[in-house]
Amino acid sequence: MIKFSINKNAFQNALRITKQAIGSKVTIPALTKLKIEVEENGITLIGSNGQISIKNFLPVDNKDASMLISGTGSVLLEAAFFENVVSQLPEVTLEFTEKEQKQVLLTSGKSEITLKGLDSEIYPHLQEISEGSSLKMKVKVLKEIFTETVFAVSTQENRPIFTGVHLETLSTGELKAVATDSHRMSQRLLPLEDSELKFDVILPSKSINSFKNVFTNDEEEIEIFISGSQMLFRNETISYYSRLIEGSYPDTNRLIPNEADYTLDLVFDAAQLRHTMDRARLLTVMTTNGTVKLTVSGDSVVTTANSPEVGSVHEELTALSKEGNDLAISFNPEYLIDALKVIKAPEVRIRFISNVRPFTLQPRNEESGFVQLITPVRTN
Amino acid sequence: MIKFSINKNAFQNALRITKQAIGSKVTIPALTKLKIEVEENGITLIGSNGQISIKNFLPVDNKDASMLISGTGSVLLEAAFFENVVSQLPEVTLEFTEKEQKQVLLTSGKSEITLKGLDSEIYPHLQEISEGSSLKMKVKVLKEIFTETVFAVSTQENRPIFTGVHLETLSTGELKAVATDSHRMSQRLLPLEDSELKFDVILPSKSINSFKNVFTNDEEEIEIFISGSQMLFRNETISYYSRLIEGSYPDTNRLIPNEADYTLDLVFDAAQLRHTMDRARLLTVMTTNGTVKLTVSGDSVVTTANSPEVGSVHEELTALSKEGNDLAISFNPEYLIDALKVIKAPEVRIRFISNVRPFTLQPRNEESGFVQLITPVRTN
CATH class of the missing domain: 3.10.150.10 (DNA Polymerase III, subunit A, domain 2)
Incomplete structure (x- = not known):
């Protein structure tokens, strides 16, 4: 029968990680449980929602855990509830003692909590990977x-x-x-x-x-x-x-354009472009097609968005460099905002082929192999 | 026609306050709007959801606002949308210019946003208070x-x-x-x-x-x-x-007991009591009657809570002082937790009459005139 004492914080951290794999909305009731396996060399916490599974091993010699194992075995406990109980215990040390019929007694300070556990036999066998090359x-x-x-x-x-x-x-x-x-x-x-x-x-x-x-x-x-x-x-x-x-x-x-096909090459300050798109988005979310229009004409780069109900936005953008032909292209500003969020470089290079072909974004001056593609929206 | 320029942050703060009174779920469409009244001495922002109303006046000589008023009038704008637009403007100063047909042009840096406004005539008249004694x-x-x-x-x-x-x-x-x-x-x-x-x-x-x-x-x-x-x-x-x-x-x-009726007087450390109730609550939320039992017997004070499904909790409490008879009383720990949350004193005095009569809580050693009452739950 399981019996161990452990530092509450160390145990809580291990629980928090394992709980990532335990779902509340699963069709197999056993998968809402946490499996605790206690052996002489340490404690393993196992959770699974059928899609992801986590095995988390706390070795007996882990210094943060101050663990003392005096009985081994395995048991299933309701995961979310157990985690709440542990987090509310009053003292830094908790005692975990398995009683008859898979009952678990948790003791911490003057607090004694008895939890109903289940036999770990009902837990589904997790498919494991026969380790090979890694x-x-x-x-x-x-x-x-x-x-x-x-x-x-x-x-x-x-x-x-x-x-x-x-x-x-x-x-x-x-x-x-x-x-x-x-x-x-x-x-x-x-x-x-x-x-x-x-x-x-x-x-x-x-x-x-x-x-x-x-x-x-x-x-x-x-x-x-x-x-x-x-x-x-x-x-x-x-x-x-x-x-x-x-x-x-x-x-x-095959979706990534050939270098030779680009007809327009623009570089923007990533933050400025992002803020301009944030403003355009305020209006585009109010409309059905939800597009912002980018018009490049000579040295002028202008974004416009219109909502018949609430109004319109008109903004001049400063291109840090511009090569190629004029263009007017419409697209969903949400896609450009999402794209800019994950580009860490301060400047972004955007290249176009035509107003009906996807355009590409890349961090400027970075041989990073990172490219994004956004499909325009055809407007009348 | 309205025309003013103002510091964006000062205007945004005033908007944020006024917006507290503007509901999105109101049956009178005009009440989703913000009313802006511009006079020579300042700008008044008005919002109402029919239950609460706010009038917020920004005087022209407010130093933080750096306000310049060059045209007066009033207009209604969609409140939530307008606040979003203002918060996204690029520069510290915004220009607000009323155009024909209640259209409003907001200019900030290279950004120009046109908003459709409404005639303020359609805004309901707010009942005002004829100020008297205060x-x-x-x-x-x-x-x-x-x-x-x-x-x-x-x-x-x-x-x-x-x-x-x-x-x-x-x-x-x-x-x-x-x-x-x-x-x-x-x-x-x-x-x-x-x-x-x-x-x-x-x-x-x-x-x-x-x-x-x-x-x-x-x-x-x-x-x-x-x-x-x-x-x-x-x-x-x-x-x-x-x-x-x-x-x-x-x-x-008439609900507050007479001093003479109390039969048991206990003082607890407020934080300890709160944590004990938090642990009891983990179990009581799992049950239908949801009660914790407090048993006072001689020098021992024990709380117990049981959930047939998940388990039980048993905890000894330390009373800092105890006078009176033994008692066993059941109640919803949520009420005690709520009560303790608003008591700032480190120690709390709880007095009982019987297990079927409401008990009272007061901050100890504080002539504060603050008393709370909790009704017990009858259990079998």
Whole structure:
């Protein structure tokens, strides 16, 4: 029967991470539970919502945890409730004691809380990855390429492959991350030092969003494994499993224009452009087609947006450089705002082909392999 | 035709305050608008949702506003949209120019925004208070008595008088503020230095909640006026009108027990009691009757709560002082938590009559005239 004492904060942190994988809206009741496995060498907290699974190991020699294990075993507890209870305990140390019939007694100071647990036998077996070749990456780098692409995924569940980010190792030794919802696309190429692992997978956007909350040490290096329909991200104590989206991602390279096709090349201050689009958006959200018009004529660059109900905006933009032909093009300012949000460079280069062809955005003066594409809206 | 220039931040602050009175869910379309009246001596912003109304005057000599008025008049603008537009303007100064047909041109830097306005003739006439005798109070003091009582109002719209705080000037020269939802009651008595104004009114809780956002300078003294069904709070520039709830409030004095009836007198550390109740609440929210049981027996004070589904909590409390008989009483811990939230004293005195009679809470060692009442729940 389980019996251990542990530092409350260390236990709470481990719970918080594991809880990322535990959903309240799951059809399998056991998946709302947290599985606690106590062995002599440490405590493992396991959570899963069927899409992502987390195994979080707290070793007995972890100094922050001040752990003392005097009985082993495993039990299931209601995850959200258990986390609340632990967070409200009065003292820095908590005692966890399994009683008869999977009842758990938590003691902390003068507070004694008895929780009804369940037999861990009813917990579904999680598919694990037979570890083979892996890719090592810094958390920070992975988060960056996720941030730069995941916003562009589709939210339409009827085309599942577009709800994830396509991750592919290229023969050039690069990792490509790309996402599109068919209105815009964002693609990042990243040179890999060590590319033993080859893959071509689609990672769900939901997994990407919770990844950020699980791996919080940006400087840490994690290992990536892939097996069948699962991807595993792992550091010394946490194993984060995500299911992959089945299907093959379309070839997005053909969407990126040839250099020779561009007819207009503009450079803007990214912050100024962003604020101009924020103002245009105030009006475009009031209209049905929701577009802002960019008119380039000689040295003048002007944005205009009209809403028959509330009014109009007219603004002159300063292009830091301009090469090419005049153009008038309409598009949804939300897409440009989203694109600018993930460009860290102070200046952004935008290149156009025509008013009916997608235009591209890139950070200026950065050989970063980062390109975004926005499709214009045809207006009369 | 209106024409002025003004510092953006000063104008934005005035808008933010006035907007507190402008609802989006109002049945009179004109009430979603902001009324701007420009005269030679300054700009008045007016908003109303039919329940509360705010008149906010920006004098032309206000130094922060750097105001220049070169044309007068009045116009209605869509309030929420206008506030968004102003907040997004690029420069510190904005130019406001009325064009033909109530169109308004806002200019700031290279940004020109045209807004469709409406004739202010369609704005309903606001009932004003013919100023007579008034009461002067510090914003801070008024906020305190509001905070100490408003949480206890009823949210049941079928008994409107209980959805407000009863404010009454007593013959003793005190102001009484009291609120109850029939499960708990909170009453504050406040000595008034200058009590020229006599009243007995019920102020809606919604008005109390927005009051805090309108008068943000706690050290400021404001004037209070009452006329018919309205109450007016006023400083040099802001006039805040609230409708009052019609009806007469029941006599709550008879609910407060006589000193002689108390059979048990306990003093607790307020923070310890609060945390114990927070833990009990984790379990009681899972049950239908939702009660915690307090058992006082000799020197022992124990709280227990049980949920058949999830478990139980058992906790010893340290009473700082205890006088009187043993008792076992059940109540909803939410009420005690709410009560403790508004008691600033570090120690709280709780006195009981029996397990079926309401018990009282007071800050210990504070002749503050602040008393709260909580009704127990009968359990089997």
